[in-house]
Amino acid sequence: MKEHNKMMYYFRKWATITEEDEARIRSAFEPISIKKKKDLLVKDQVCEYNYFIVKGCMRTFFIDKKGNEQIFQIRMDNNWIADLESFFSQKPSKYNIEALENSSLLRISYKNFEHLLADIPALEKYFRVLFQKAYVNTLNRLTATMWESAMDRYNEMLKENPEIFQRVPLIYIASFLGITPESLSRIRKQI
Amino acid sequence: MKEHNKMMYYFRKWATITEEDEARIRSAFEPISIKKKKDLLVKDQVCEYNYFIVKGCMRTFFIDKKGNEQIFQIRMDNNWIADLESFFSQKPSKYNIEALENSSLLRISYKNFEHLLADIPALEKYFRVLFQKAYVNTLNRLTATMWESAMDRYNEMLKENPEIFQRVPLIYIASFLGITPESLSRIRKQI
DNA sequence: TGAATTTCTTAACATACATCAATTTAATTT
DNA sequence: AAATTAAATTGATGTATGTTAAGAAATTCA
Incomplete structure (x- = not known):
């Protein structure tokens, strides 16, 4: 169960978890692995599922009107990844999530997630703080995208x-920044 | 205490609140009012403070490098407003929040907020879901800003x-959309 | 109610970044 | 190691949106 250790460490950072809770949490998360380029x-x-990345790298993207893949999330070790809109509504997703490296993850199903949070209020606090921070980060990214240069x-x-x-290849980073690979290449040349 | 009613209604929508909790919550929020154009x-x-808008309209903005006010939040009745980055870190804010109408709000201080959530786990769930939704909304806004036309x-x-x-005047809506008032005017002419 | 201020529109011109096409370089597969 | 595929660069050209400046319309204030 060493896959769970780092996740437990992060839970403990913002929430008080008893020994009993810990066992309950560990059993709710299932380790999986995924090969590079697999979905x-x-x-x-x-x-x-909601996923905790133990080791690896994932991207979330969609195909835009012109047929280009556009990436808005890139996540690596010790971060969460999912399409939360689909996960929490349990409706079809607009997005693809793909492994950029061979990765090992921990996953929890929607039902188990809801039960776990109902059983362990300390986890409500952990995820409250997690989403609060994710929200603030995304707002900062939004203002940068609107009013700062590429x-x-x-x-x-x-x-x-x-x-x-x-x-991560630059073509993916370009998309994450909201520009084309050609533009990123020119920006890099200038520096 | 009728200012608190609508807020309590929203708490109850996503969280189970006892009569006892309700009294505790009501006493933690202080009603204030603010005149149009005041900060x-x-x-x-x-x-x-974190604020619940009972009735009114507020904007969050900053001054960019060129000296223009840029608005990234506009909130009206029955929504929350604050600079959460500053509120949760209790560090100086990068932003201004201003009333666009004479408004009545409920406010809770950082300390009281933390105590209230510690005392009433159901509120942790309310704010977990609130931030989760705010995060998803902001991600949708980000992808639209990056890859859809104005x-x-x-x-x-x-x-x-x-x-x-x-x-809200169109000059503010233009900024919220990440464009200039001139561009918004041209877009409106085309429709 | 008239003056002052703010908001909205229009036009001419500027610019950051996109698009298209070709080539080079690097990584992956057999 | 060769062949294939993917990633990165470069140049010529296009376009959505920004900038500047002016005036009209609407709102606020005295």
Whole structure:
């Protein structure tokens, strides 16, 4: 059960978990692994699970009107990934989630998630704080996208998230920044 | 205490609140009113309160590099408003929050908020779900900003949020959409 | 109610980033 | 290691939206 250790560490960071809770939590999460380029979620499927990435890298994308894949989430070790809109509504997803590396994850089904949070109020607090932070981050990303240049966004990402550049191709990073690979290439040439 | 009724109604929608809890909650929120054009929060101040808008309209904005006010939140009746980044960190805010109408609000201080949630786990669930939804909404707004045209975003806002057009000047709506008033004017002419 | 201020519109021109097409470089597969 | 595929770069050109400036319309204030 060593896959669970890091996740438990993060739970404990923002919530008080008893020994008893810990056993209950561990048993609710199932370890899985996924190969590079395989799909964790496919458009029009219901997102049945919420995933904790133990080790690996995942992207969330959709196909836009012009037929291009557009990526808005890239997540690596010790982060959560899912289409929460589909997961919490249990309706078909608009997105695909794909592994960018061979990855190992922990997953919990929607039903188990709801039961677990009902049983362990400390986890409500953990996820309240998690979503609160995710919301604030996304608002910051939104204001940057609206009112900062692509070059400024690139530089900030390079500073705040250098590891992603070691592990993810630039074509994906370009999309994540909301620009084309050609534009990113030109930005990089200027620096 | 009729200001609190609508807020209690929303708490009850997603959380189970006892009579005893209700009294505790009501006493934690203080009613205030604010005149049009007055500030609820000023840049570099700590956002000391989280606010529930009983009736009225508020905007959150900052001054960009070129000296223009840029608005990323517009909230009306029965919604929450604060700079959550400042509120939860209790560090100075990057933003201003201003009343667009004479408004009545309920406010809760950071300390009281933390105590209240510790005392009433059902509220943890309420705010977990609230932030979860706010996060999903903001991600949808982000993808629209990155990969849809300003005209599409305008039309969607008109459809999803018609009331805002009755109550808020177009210069503010333009900024909220991430464009200039001139661009919005041209978009409207085309329709 | 008239003056002042704010909001909205229009036009000419500017610019950041996109698109299309071709080539080079790097990574993956057999 | 060769062949294939994917990623990255470069140049020429296009376009949505920004900028500047001015005036009209609407709202607020005295």
